[in-house]
Amino acid sequence: MLPDAARLLLCPVCRNSLTFRGDRLACPEGHSFDAARQGYFNLLVGKGTVFEADTAAMVAARFDFLSSGHYRPLADAVAELAAAALRGADAAVLDAGTGTGHYLNALLAVAPASAIGLDISKFALRRAARMNPDAVNLVSDVWQPLPVADAAVDVVTVVFAPRNAAEFARVLRPGGRLIVVTPRSGHLAEIAGQTGMLGIEPAKEERLAASLAGHFAQRSTRELDLDLGLEPADVGNLALMGPAGHHLDPAALDAIIAALPPLTQVSARFRISVFEPLEQPPA
Ligand SMILES: C[S@@+](CC[C@H](N)C(=O)[O-])C[C@H]1O[C@@H](n2cnc3c(N)ncnc32)[C@H](O)[C@@H]1O
Ligand SMILES: [Zn+2]
Numbered sequence: 270m271l272p273d274a275a276r277l278l279l280c281p282v283c284r285n286s287l288t289f290r291g292d293r294l295a296c297p298e299g300h301s302f303d304a305a306r307q308g309y310f311n312l313l314v315g316k317g318t319v320f321e322a323d324t325a326a327m328v329a330a331r332f333d334f335l336s337s338g339h340y341r342p343l344a345d346a347v348a349e350l351a352a353a354a355l356r357g358a359d360a361a362v363l364d365a366g367t368g369t370g371h372y373l374n375a376l377l378a379v380a381p382a383s384a385i386g387l388d389i390s391k392f393a394l395r396r397a398a399r400m401n402p403d404a405v406n407l408v409s410d411v412w413q414p415l416p417v418a419d420a421a422v423d424v425v426t427v428v429f430a431p432r433n434a435a436e437f438a439r440v441l442r443p444g445g446r447l448i449v450v451t452p453r454s455g456h457l458a459e460i461a462g463q464t465g466m467l468g469i470e471p472a473k474e475e476r477l478a479a480s481l482a483g484h485f486a487q488r489s490t491r492e493l494d495l496d497l498g499l500e501p502a503d504v505g506n507l508a509l510m511g512p513a514g515h516h517l518d519p520a521a522l523d524a525i526i527a528a529l530p531p532l533t534q535v536s537a538r539f540r541i542s543v544f545e546p547l548e549q550p551p552a
Contacts, residue, residue: 273289273383274361274384274404275287275405277421279417279418280298280300281312281313281314281414282296282298283296284414285298286418294310305394308399308402309394309397309398309406309408310408311408312408313389313409321515322392323390323393324390324392326519327510327515328368328369328390330509331369331506331510332396333502333506334506339499340537342493342495343428343495343537343541344372344375347376347541348372348375348376348378350446350541351448352380354424354445354448355380355423356442360382361383361421362376362385362423362425362426363384363387363424363425364376364385364387364404364426365425365426365427365431365433365437366387366389366427366429366430367394367430368397368428369396369397370398370399370401370406371400373400377401377404382424384403384404385405385406386398386401386405387406387407387411387415389408389409389411391408394407411431412433415436415439415440420439420441422440422441423441423442423446424441424446424447424448425445427447427449429451432449432480432481434481434483434485437546438549441546443546443548445546446544446545447481447485447546449481449543450539450540452539453540454538456537457507457535457536458536459534460499460533460535464505464507464525466511466513474490474540474542478542484547484549485544485545485546485547488543488545490542491540491542492538493538493539494537494538494539495537496535497535497536497537498532499532499534499535500532501526501527501529504533505523505526507535508522
């Protein structure tokens with residue numbers, strides 16, 4: 270049995286600690302949050318986000334693509350870096366923008382830890398809750414104060430998801446690690462134009478470091494390139510699972526997929542960057 274991550278959670282309304290009451294999460298002020306049928310908790314309060322959450326179809330495409338194992342070396346590399354930063358019997362990790370939970374799953378397979386998976390999309394959380402039943406999976410907006418205590422986790426992982434530097438620094442323990450995966454220039458270039466994917470904006474290394482400056486210092490960076498031989502269905506899933514999935518015309522995409530050869534060679538280019546929180550001046 271993995272340690273329980275609920276001890277690390279704060280009520281999104283009053284910021285008191287949350288604990289399990291039966292299968293609900295509740296705080297001493299009486300705010301309480303039921304588990305959805307699939308096991309995740311919706312901690313979104315107020316207006317929520319102005320961002321467009323991934324749809325059920327986009328999440329299904331992501332699930333199918335990641336289950337095919339093409340990105341497994343990336344998941345293994347992130348898991349290895351994260352495992353090295355987990356400390357002691359109460360080791361804890363937050364996967365921000367957890368999506369279908371595949372990356373958190375790969376980490377928990379090599380390093381048991383209290384785990385929080387957080388995403389704005391309830392469709393993603395349905396999958397993540399099934400993928401990682403021992404984690405606490407939360408619908409929450411990364412741009413709001415996170416429902417996580419100060420200095421609660423050893424590692425924050427962010428794989429192709431938004432980064433709230435101040436909040437990630439707050440929830441990390443001193444000496445903890447923020448592990449960020451971003452695409453590099455040329456990522457999926459062979460199919461990007463063809464499938465109508467929005468131009469993947471390569472997150473320039475300097476821009477990533479600049480967006481975290483003031484809260485984090487960069488510790489290391491690693492480039493990972495994968496040469497993939499993709500079947501037409503894989504190409505379709507890749508096109509649908511990204512930001513372009515909000516806008517793609519399914520009939521047009523089907524026509525493009527139908528015309529593809531049995532295997533398309535595609536290069537995936539990732540950067541894995543590791544950051545350490547700076548000591549914050551006392552408030
Ligand atoms: C490109 S997906 C990556 C998902 C997962 N990390 C992966 O690589 O498979 C980006 C994820 O960030 C989530 N996301 C976008 N905006 C968010 C926000 N404001 N707060 C929390 N999650 C957000 C999306 O719902 C989506 O699951
Ligand atoms: Zn409360």
